[in-house]
Structures are given as C-alpha cells and as structure tokens.
Amino acid sequence: MKPRGSAISGIGTYVPEAVVTNDDLALGLDTSDAWIRQRTGIRQRHIADELTAASDLGARAAAAALDDAGVLPSQVRLVVVASISPDHIMPATASRVAHAVGAVNAGAFDLSAGCTGFVYGLSVASAFVESGMADHVLLVGAEVISHLLDWSDRSTAVLFGDAAGAVVVSATHTPERILGFDLGNDGSGADLLSIPAGGSRLPASHETVDERAHFLKMEGREVYRFATRVVPDSAGRVLARAGHAVEDVDLLVPHQANLRIIESAAKTLGILRERVWTNLERYGNTSCASIPLCLQEARSAGVLNPGNLVLLMGFGAGLTWGSCLLSWAATDRGIAGGRPSDRGGGKAEMSESSEGAGLT
Helix, strand or coil, rough: CCCCCEEEEEEEEEECCEEEHHHHHHHHCCHHHHHHHHHHHEEEECCCCCCHHHHHHHHHHHHHHHHHHHHCCCCCEEEEEEECCCCCCCCCHHHHHHHHCCCCCEEEECCCEEECCHHHHHHHHHHHHHHHHCEEEEEEEEECCHHCCCCCCHHCCCCCCCCEEEEEEEEEEECEEEEEEEECHHHHHHEEEEEECCCCCCCCCHHHCCCCCCCEEEHHHCCCCCCCCHHHHHHHHHHHCCCHHHHHHCCEEEEECCHHHHHHHHHHHHCCCCEECCCCCHHCCHHHHHHHHHHHHHHCCCCCCCCCCEEEEEEEECEEEEEEEEEECCCCCEECCCCCCEEECECCCCCCCCCCCCCC
C-alpha cells in the first residue's frame, strides 16, 4: 500500500446567471467585440448582481463539491477560500462559507495569492491531508470581481467575470493523487496588479475614493511578460520533480487570464493544443475560480478521467506563480453544479452553473 497521500475527491462550481457580452460593454466603453477577442480571447462573462458576494457563490460551489465527493460537512476539518474579491478584509470569507455549508467542525481561513490562489490553496489542503491533520479539506475559489472593477477602465473592465469553484481534498492510498507543487513569488512586481486603497497602507478616504483607488489596477503589458516567462519554467520544475516529462501530460489546465498567454505557455512547454483546456471565451478571467471551472467542464465532457496526468498552472498578483501535477482521482459520480452532457464541436452544453466547455 502506498503511503498516505491526498487527492481531489469531489468538485463543484457555480456561475451567476447574468451574461455580459463584449457588445454589451461596447455600449459604454471605447471598445468592440473584435478588439477584445483579438487581445484576450474573451467573448462574454457572467456577472453577479449588486447584492451577491463571493461567499454566496462560494457556498453553492462548496455544497456541490461536498455532495459530489460524498463527504458530510461535519467530516471537513478545514475550509480554505482563495479569492481576490473576498466579502471583507475581515472576517474571513471562509468563515461564512463554512457556516453556510454546515462545516461545524472545521477551521476556516482565507488565502490571498492573486489569481494563483487556487493552486496555492491546493498545496495547503494537500499538506493538511498528507500530514494527517485532516482527512477532508474543502478548498473554494470564489470571485465577485465585478464589484471591484472600474467599469470606465477599458484595460480591466473587459477582462474579468464572476464565478466559484470548489474541490474536496481527501486522504488516499491509491496512485491517483496529488504528485507535487512548484510555488513562487516576485514581490518587486507587487504594484503591477493590485487594488491600491482600502488596506493599512492606503486607508479609505475621500481622496482615495475620488482617485478611484479602490478598484483593480493592472499594468497589462508587464503582467503578460511576467506570465509568459515564469509559468512554463514553473511547470517544467514540477514535472521534473515528479519524474515526468511533458509528453506524459494528458491535460493542461492553466489559469484563464488571456488566451495569448495560454497559447504561449503551451507552445513553450511543447504541449499539443488539443491537450489544453480553456473556457476563457465564455467566462473571462474568473481568477481563483478559473481552474476548478475548467476541471469540472473537462470531466463533464469526458476528457478528464481517473488516472489522467493533469498539469495545473497559475499566476497572478504578488506577483505569484504556481504549478501542480496530479493524477486525477475523482470519479464521475455525477457532475456537481451542472448536468452531464454530450460533447460536440469542442463544446459541452451545460446548465446555468457551468456553461460550455472546449479545448483550444
């Protein structure tokens, strides 16, 4: 028997119903559908209403993941929420999610690592399980980024969408398990992607509100250069540490920030396009929710099956990066948060909570 390891035992997602297309944005911004698609690959995104917070989406995805894993909320010993759009600076959004799903025996905290948050969170969940501190950890990536966007800023307003994705990480003694991580950070680029005001460095004031400093700001060109440089290197390191080659990878699931970044990383690594999963066109950048959204869609489409070698890649504010290599373990007990569907033309027709899927 293999020593105790950790594996994703269940997955769930939730996406708001309202869809905002590029043409909708063009009504109020100096932009067009063609301009946005050419530079980002995005066609539409889902947007939550003004009364909905990250914990609301996260709780629904979390409940679906627990049901998919067949794990009772009372069996969960830790709830981690990764987010760039938490409900509050404090308390932790994870506290609200844990309460909402009935995880009464769990500790709870938030994790802030930009859009790399899901990969960072997966490393935390894996460590807790493999150390024996928990048999089941609930990891949630939950975002209502629309509430933090300056909708007059074309450089950011066209990029992001709202969504939540959650996984249950459980103990296992099978070969299908999480195999390793590579995590990194370069704080010299911290100001390239940030929400400047609202914390202890720049508390809220009339001046910060007038300067619109409570909205997300990004130096897109510099972030692009950073991502195309560090992401393939990180992926190469995690593969080498696990004793695998690029050719062994069945599915690459990158953070969904920009189609050009994804294509550049896949080309640098030498991974065939048909092995790269994307949903950027339909959701935009959903930050910490993007990877679990892709995982659920890939499984629903029959592309992701037990034993498949899966490479996850993320990057984001910090500037952070992270990669994870795993042998997929979650069985197809029914797709949590959406209905299973037949795949056709590279897309899968899904319910409200998980719309469409496709390989690049």
